[in-house]
Amino acid sequence: MTDESEFEPVQREMTIDENSSTIENLKALCVKLEEVRHEVSCAERQLKVLQEKEKSLSEEAIPQMMRDLALVKLEFENGTLELAKEYYAKIPSKRSYEAFKWLDENGHGAIIKTNVGKEFGKGDREKSVEFMKLLEDHGITGYDVKENVHPSTLKAFVKDILTSSDADTFPKELFGVFEKTLIKFK
Numbered sequence: 001m002t003d004e005s006e007f008e009p010v011q012r013e014m015t016i017d018e019n020s021s022t023i024e025n026l027k028a029l030c031v032k033l034e035e036v037r038h039e040v041s042c043a044e045r046q047l048k049v050l051q052e053k054e055k056s057l058s059e060e061a062i063p064q065m066m067r068d069l070a071l072v073k074l075e076f077e078n079g080t081l082e083l084a085k086e087y088y089a090k091i092p093s094k095r096s097y098e099a100f101k102w103l104d105e106n107g108h109g110a111i112i113k114t115n116v117g118k119e120f121g122k123g124d125r126e127k128s129v130e131f132m133k134l135l136e137d138h139g140i141t142g143y144d145v146k147e148n149v150h151p152s153t154l155k156a157f158v159k160d161i162l163t164s165s166d167a168d169t170f171p172k173e174l175f176g177v178f179e180k181t182l183i184k185f186k
Contacts, residue, residue, distance in 0.1 A: 059182045066183070084184045089158040090176040091149065099174050100147055111153050115146040122153065 066072070066083050074081045091099045103109050104125070114120045114128035116135070135143060149157070158177055161170045170177075 059180065062183050063181045067181075080186045082184050082186065083181055086180045086182060087155060087159045087162055088178045088180065089154045090151070091154070091174075092176050095174055096147070102171060102174060103149075108157065111149050111157055112147050113150065115144070117143055122150075 062081075063083055066074070066081075072083050100109070100112055103112060109125040110123045112125050113122060114125060116128060116132055120128035120131075132143075132145065135141075154175070158170075158175060161167060162177070162179070
C-alpha cells in the first residue's frame with residue numbers, strides 16, 4: 001500500500017538572487033528574443049509588400065504592356081517570356097445541382113464524385129446513380145448524398161473546354177469561371 005502523502009504536491013519557495021549573472025543572462029536573452037520578434041514582424045511586412053509588387057508586375061503591368069505591343073512571346077538570352085491564361089473555377093454551392101445537371105446532360109458527369117455512404121470516384125457516376133436507385137427501390141431513404149468535383153479536376157476540365165470549340169456554349173457563370181492572364185518566364 002502506498003502512502004497518500006507521496007502524491008501531495010511539494011511546495012517549495014524559490015528565492016531569486018537578482019544579482020546573479022544567470023538571471024542577467026536570462027534577462028538579456030529575453031530582450032534579444034523581443035528584438036528578433038520585432039525583426040521577424042518587419043520582415044513579414046516587407047515580404048507582403050514585395051509579394052504585392054510581384055503580383056502587380058506579373059499579373060497586370062507586364063501582361064498589359066505585352067498586349068499593348070501585340071506580343072504573346074518574347075525571347076531573351078536567359079529565357080522566354082510568354083503570356084499565359086490561367087483558368088479558375090468554383091461551382092457556387094447554391095448552383096451545384098444545376099452545374100451537375102449540366103455536366104450530366106453534356107456528357108461530362110464522369111468528373112463528378114458522389115458519396116452515398118460509399119465514395120464513388122471519377123468515372124463511377126452511373127454506378128452511383130444505380131446504387132441510389134437500388135436503395136430507393138428497396139425503401140431505403142434518409143441516406144446522405146454528397147457530390148462534388150475536385151478543384152483540380154474542375155480547373156483542368158474548364159481549361160480544356162475553354163480552349164476547345166465548345167468554349168462559346170460553356171456556361172462560365174454556372175461554374176464560377178474566372179480567367180487571369182499572367183506571364184510565364186521559362
